Amino acid sequence: MASPKIIIIGSGLSGLSLSLSLSNLLPAASIKIYEVRPSTHPSTSGTINLTPNGLRVLDHLGVYKSLIPQGFNFDNLTMLNHQLDVLASIPIAGISEFEYQSLRIERRLVHSALLQKVQEKSQVEIIYDSKCESVEESDAAVTVRFTNGTSATGDILIACDGIHSVVRKSFVKDPKDFEPKYTGQISIGGTITKSQIQEYNVKNTPYPIMMFGPEAGTGANFMIWPYNRAGDQFTFFTTLSKPEEEENWNGFADKQNLKSIMQETFHAEDSPWNEMVKKTVELSDVEGYRFWPFYLHSIPEKFYSEKARMIMIGDAAHAMPPSGGQGAAMAFEDAETLAYTLAAGFASNPGESGLNTPQGLEVLSKWSDHRIARMRTIQELNKRMSDMRKGSTGSTSGVMFTVKVWVIWLLGLLGVLGRTRRAINNYDARKEAMGWLAEGAIQAS
Numbered sequence: 001m002a003s004p005k006i007i008i009i010g011s012g013l014s015g016l017s018l019s020l021s022l023s024n025l026l027p028a029a030s031i032k033i034y035e036v037r038p039s040t041h042p043s044t045s046g047t048i049n050l051t052p053n054g055l056r057v058l059d060h061l062g063v064y065k066s067l068i069p070q071g072f073n074f075d076n077l078t079m080l081n082h083q084l085d086v087l088a089s090i091p092i093a094g095i096s097e098f099e100y101q102s103l104r105i106e107r108r109l110v111h112s113a114l115l116q117k118v119q120e121k122s123q124v125e126i127i128y129d130s131k132c133e134s135v136e137e138s139d140a141a142v143t144v145r146f147t148n149g150t151s152a153t154g155d156i157l158i159a160c161d162g163i164h165s166v167v168r169k170s171f172v173k174d175p176k177d178f179e180p181k182y183t184g185q186i187s188i189g190g191t192i193t194k195s196q197i198q199e200y201n202v203k204n205t206p207y208p209i210m211m212f213g214p215e216a217g218t219g220a221n222f223m224i225w226p227y228n229r230a231g232d233q234f235t236f237f238t239t240l241s242k243p244e245e246e247e248n249w250n251g252f253a254d255k256q257n258l259k260s261i262m263q264e265t266f267h268a269e270d271s272p273w274n275e276m277v278k279k280t281v282e283l284s285d286v287e288g289y290r291f292w293p294f295y296l297h298s299i300p301e302k303f304y305s306e307k308a309r310m311i312m313i314g315d316a317a318h319a320m321p322p323s324g325g326q327g328a329a330m331a332f333e334d335a336e337t338l339a340y341t342l343a344a345g346f347a348s349n350p351g352e353s354g355l356n357t358p359q360g361l362e363v364l365s366k367w368s369d370h371r372i373a374r375m376r377t378i379q380e381l382n383k384r385m386s387d388m389r390k391g392s393t394g395s396t397s398g399v400m401f402t403v404k405v406w407v408i409w410l411l412g413l414l415g416v417l418g419r420t421r422r423a424i425n426n427y428d429a430r431k432e433a434m435g436w437l438a439e440g441a442i443q444a445s
């Protein structure tokens, strides 16, 4: 039985889910996760949406069922124009068609459920307050150095250190080409309760709601999304165009400033927006405001290093724009498919400490090619969603806006948006991995 020493950098959603899948498939492996954050604050905040493809992985890990009562479970997303007219009701998920509903939930709850499972595994250890500074691979091992002066050596290292990955820099010939680049979009959001705004939902439209406005200058989109089981706690957010990148985004740390931007955008005297949006902004508590600038980086040709001792997954490999709502789901897909790949790779390399053999490289390259192809598909969808949220910049006549509204309506009518969702939701990471790996090899591990 293979007993590799595996190092994971980062205990975010990809790092934790990977360690769980690996511990199930490689029970003799030793897994050490190094995390820059302190153990007292292991997760970032905010809410995320998880679609069936991501939830399926969490189900395989025995985590999903505990999350159902902690978040908002739903099937459809209602798209409206800025005057509350329905454009389309998009099937996002649903048990009969996709086995799972979609789940909007606080990110820290997903993180905490994964962490709890990891803590039950004696072969997995998390070392906090450890910031990876550099990594280096040789024919025999991989070594990671931390800013606190310590180092660690293992057989395989998996980069799960997010969009600003330090490890990614050592994969690629010219690290500058793979630096995160600002996309020119930011997101600002806050929280509100149903009881505060329901009277302004005059058509009693079911939540979650995605609204499209006429001009970028007056807000091009506005989302209202429940995130608890009862559906009475809402997060609201918008994606705004902001072409200039700020050096440190310090001005956006001020929550009052964030609320003011939202008021100027959606609540100006001549604002075309409906009362529900205006009241959401007006009544929202300043303390609930959050801000994210969107960054992306180029996807490398392959997700593993020259000597196959370093591999990357999640945002470290392929950050996704948050507007597509697929980043975490992709991280989970990566993690599960990679765990099966490593299990098969080690099983086909008895006596070897790594995967730098023809058999090892074969499974690894199949995994990498497959994941890159999947990324491209998802990126295309994300781009479509992101384009829809942009305003009809430059148009004051409203013609472009009318066209956009009709396109959304037509796509909904023709079921095109629903079909695209099926391509995302029906992905079963375990089945996919089985598709390119010899099942016998995995069981032999």
Ligand SMILES: Cc1cc2nc3c(=O)[nH]c(=O)nc-3n(C[C@H](O)[C@H](O)[C@H](O)COP(=O)(O)OP(=O)(O)OC[C@H]3O[C@@H](n4cnc5c(N)ncnc54)[C@H](O)[C@@H]3O)c2cc1C
Pocket (backbone or CB within 6 Å): 009, 010, 011, 012, 013, 014, 015, 034, 035, 036, 037, 042, 046, 047, 048, 049, 050, 054, 130, 131, 132, 133, 160, 161, 162, 163, 164, 165, 166, 187, 292, 313, 314, 315, 316, 320, 322, 325, 326, 327, 328, 329, 330, 331
């Ligand atoms: C505003 C916003 C909304 C989003 N909404 C959704 C959504 O609705 N649905 C969805 O699926 N996805 C969403 N995403 C994307 C999703 O959050 C990410 O894709 C996902 O968290 C990626 O997981 P990860 O583990 O790869 O990276 P991360 O979550 O970034 O985790 C990286 C971990 O590595 C640690 N780390 C970083 N550097 C180092 C270092 N040098 N040494 C040691 N440790 C290190 C970090 O502290 C962190 O714990 C959203 C993202 C944003 C910003």
